Amino acid sequence: MLRTRPAAALVAVLTLLALTSGCSGDGLPAREPEVTGVVQDLELTEPSDGYYERLGLARDEDTVVVDADGEPITTADLRDGVEVDVWVSSACAESFPVRCGIEAVRVRG
Numbered sequence: 001m002l003r004t005r006p007a008a009a010l011v012a013v014l015t016l017l018a019l020t021s022g023c024s025g026d027g028l029p030a031r032e033p034e035v036t037g038v039v040q041d042l043e044l045t046e047p048s049d050g051y052y053e054r055l056g057l058a059r060d061e062d063t064v065v066v067d068a069d070g071e072p073i074t075t076a077d078l079r080d081g082v083e084v085d086v087w088v089s090s091a092c093a094e095s096f097p098v099r100c101g102i103e104a105v106r107v108r109g
Contacts, residue, residue, distance in 0.1 A: 026064075026066050026070035027064040027066065027104065028064060028066065028070075028087065028104050028106060029087045029103055029104055031087070033085035033086055033087050033104075033106070034049070034052070034086060034087060034088045035047050035049050035051075035052040035055070035085075035086050035088070036048045036083065036084065036085050036086065036108070037052065037055075037084060037086070038081060038082070038083055038084070039057065039078045039079065039080055039081065039083075039084055040080050040081070041080065042056065042057050042058045042075060042078060043055065043056055043057065043097065044057060044086060051092075051098060052086070052088075052098060052100075053096075053097060053098075054096070054097030054098075055086070055097060055098055055099075055100060056097065056099065057075055057078060057084070057086070057102060057105055058076075059100075059101060059102045060101060060102060063075065063102045063103065063104060063105065064103065064104040064105070065077070065078070065104070065105045065106075066104075066105075066106050066107070067106075067107045068106075068107045068108060068109030069109075070106075073107075075105070078105065078107070082107050082108075083107070083108040084105050084106060084107055085105070085106045085108060086102060086104070086105050087102070087103040087104040087105075088100045088101065088102065088103060089101040089102060089103030
């Protein structure tokens with residue numbers, strides 16, 4: 001007879017929840033973006049928070065980048081003049097322009 005292992009099943013369920021709870025279906029974080037702005041030469045201009053002026057958007061191959069419909073694109077697809085939401089993933093280096101890890105970028109519709 002097959003025995004069930006409740007502890008193993010519980011661990012599997014909790015692991016699955018932990019892995020999926022931080023992101024929405026399109027891979028974006030389940031929190032508000034840290035900043036919005038306009039793309040210019042793969043940098044953020046006209047930011048909603050001046051601290052992020054000229055933040056580089058092409059930081060990491062693990063960065064989630066989606067268009068306004070939630071479809072995956074690459075940072076190379078970010079055209080000058082488009083408005084974006086940006087989620088920052090790590091502490092920022094105190095420099096100008098500021099350098100931060102970018103968790104996700106979404107083109108605004």
